[in-house]
Amino acid sequence: MSEANNHNKADVIVVGAGPAGVSASITVARGGKKVVLVERGSFAGAKNMYGGVIHSHAASEIFPNYQEAPIERFVEEHSYVLLSDDASTKITYKNPHHNDNAFVAIRAKWDKWCVEQAVKEGVYYAPDTLVKELIVKDGKVVGIVTDVEEYFADVVIIADGVNSLLAKQLGLRKKIKPKHVVLGVKEVIKLSPEIIEKRFGLKKDMASAMEIVGGPLKDVFAMGIVYTNKDSVALGIGVSLDDLKTKKIKPYELLDKLKEHPFVADLIEGGELLEYSAHLIPEGGYKKIPKLYTNGALVVGDAAMLVNNVHFEGTNFAMISGKFAGETALDAIERQDFSENQLCLYKKKLENSFILKDLRTYKDVVRILTGRTASFLGYYPEKINEFFGIFTCADGVAKKGKFQKFTKHFFTKRSLSELFKDAFAGIRIILGILK
Ligand SMILES: Cc1cc2nc3c(=O)[nH]c(=O)nc-3n(C[C@H](O)[C@H](O)[C@H](O)COP(=O)(O)OP(=O)(O)OC[C@H]3O[C@@H](n4cnc5c(N)ncnc54)[C@H](O)[C@@H]3O)c2cc1C
Incomplete structure (x- = not known):
């Protein structure tokens, strides 16, 4: 192990440039400290997928200029759709005063824009860099080993997503069980903006967000989503990995069945398939949250299993937990104390916020x-x-x-x-x- 010098030493290293990591890093940079944001993808968002809705409260808290971001559409109406084999019943909430509550964005564009803002505010950004493991010395995390070289920091913020190999390396997390994770599979289907607005009954540049249960999804613990982008529709399902395994169901066959249901078929008719992707979503909830800090390290976002599946909220939990971790790191630097006793402040911030309060509310x-x-x-x-x-x-x-x-x-x-x-x-x- 080479020793730290000015070239390879930062105050804080953040691993992963998803919503959690970028928010943590920008918070540290705003506090005037040297922070390095490391991302394995060739650009932020290259490896990321999700349904499509970002909650404005979190976006505006981290990026006061978020309305300049590549937003697809603001959510005008939110619907819950109950399917039988052929029929559908839709409950829609719509309120013109709530039109800026949430927006639909494509992660490849949104994440990239977020990192650009972070870099403007002084974050050192290292894309195309895989963090292989953490460096632990005398029981404290002191740095990272990448495929390029070793970097050192007083605090490492672990924002490497649902599988978090780094939290596992520290023993903070165990291997995730299939029943505590959902597999999301999604297709993006091209349709013209005019067809989308006519078909979904939307105002120009406004979006519809739909969550779907029943019908072809009835035999498994699964939900469907339909979100409208500018000139495409995101159609996906989130299905329990446990059910896929025990019931021997293939996720794309389930998605195909959903596409054939008359309610969905009418929405995507004539559309052209642009992309297909899959990603895991933590499902364990409050009871499966791992230990969130150790000497020299904090865990944020999906890596910390901070997702509210009842309300499809993950990006806002990631952004705000990242912000809390960044603030905690700044406080630790101020006191020059990077021990667990100091870093536990992060957990207290989460406890006092909607994040742990909501997860506790829905714990069962x-x-x-x-x-x-x-x-x-x-x-x-x-x-x-x-x-x-x-x-x-x-x-x-x-x-x-x-x-x-x-x-x-x-x-x-x-x-x-x-x-x-x-x-x-x-x-x-x-x-x-x-x-
Ligand atoms: C199908 C699906 C639909 C969803 N829909 C929604 C929704 O509509 N609204 C919502 O709010 N949430 C939604 N979510 C949840 C949301 O996407 C996540 O909660 C959120 O992205 C978590 O952010 P994160 O920064 O913690 O992790 P991620 O977004 O997963 O980012 C982790 C980053 O770390 C990088 N990385 C990982 N390992 C390493 C390493 N070793 N070295 C360097 N970099 C590394 C990855 O490349 C990635 O960029 C959905 C998720 C899925 C899968």
Whole structure:
């Protein structure tokens, strides 16, 4: 191991130029300290994919000029879609005063823009550089080994995403279990802006964000998404890795089935497939958050499993956790104390923020839902569609008999014990959230 000198020593090294890493590095640079941001991709965003929605509160906190970024469209309406085999019921929230709450952006462009801002503010950026391992000396992280050379720092911020080999090297994280991770697969389908706006009923340059359950996804713990870019549509599913493994289902076959459902098929008709990608999403929630700090190092974003799957929030958790880690590093530099006792300030910041508060609120939701997949993501979406099928149909047949038949089926197709279990699960979810 070569010793640190001025050339290869920074105050802080950040590994990974995703939303978490770039936010951490820009925070340190704004505090006037030397920070190096290391990214294995040829450019930031080259290796990254996600659904498509970024939450403005976090973007504006890190980048007050975020509206100058390559934003595809601002989200005008947010919908939840329940599918049966053929039908669909859509619930849409729309409020002109909330149009700047969130926006759709393409990571290859957004991440690149974010890094450009960081560099303007003094971050030393090292793309195309793989961090192979951390250097630990006398129980403290003191630097990184890259494929080029060794670099040293007082604090290393680990922002290397869901698989975080570096957090594993430190023993902060164990190998992720399939039940604590979701595989996201996504297609981007080209359509003209005019067709998108007409088909989705959108104002010019505005976006629709849809989350979909049921129908072809009913047999697994899975959800679909449809987000509108400027001149393309992002269509994807997030599906439990555990279900893929045990039920021997191929994710792209599931996505194909979703594309064939009349609701989705109508939205993407005539579109041209531009790209296909896949990425893991941490699903463990509050109970699976690893230890977030050790002597000389902090873990942020997906590497720290900070994702709220109930609300599809990951980028905002990544950005704000990165900011907290950057602030904690600045504080440690000020005090010249890089021990766990000092760096635990990062955890306190997370605890006092929406990040750990929200994850705690939803700590049991995914686990309870996973146990009742067939009900909540299959049976009830189907029944809701059946109900609206009756409710909206005028065919000269009296309604009473149809409702009686519907009610009879509702209680005979599902045993009383299953219905009780569902009700109990629903109550546990509500009580867990309100507690
Ligand atoms: C399918 C899918 C849909 C999603 N949809 C949404 C959504 O709509 N809205 C939302 O808010 N969130 C969404 N998320 C979650 C969101 O993408 C993540 O929570 C967020 O990207 C986490 O940011 P991060 O910086 O922690 O990690 P990442 O974005 O994964 O960035 C990690 C970076 O580290 C780099 N890296 C890794 N290892 C090394 C190494 N050894 N050396 C150097 N560099 C390294 C990688 O190349 C990468 O650039 C989605 C995720 C997926 C997979």
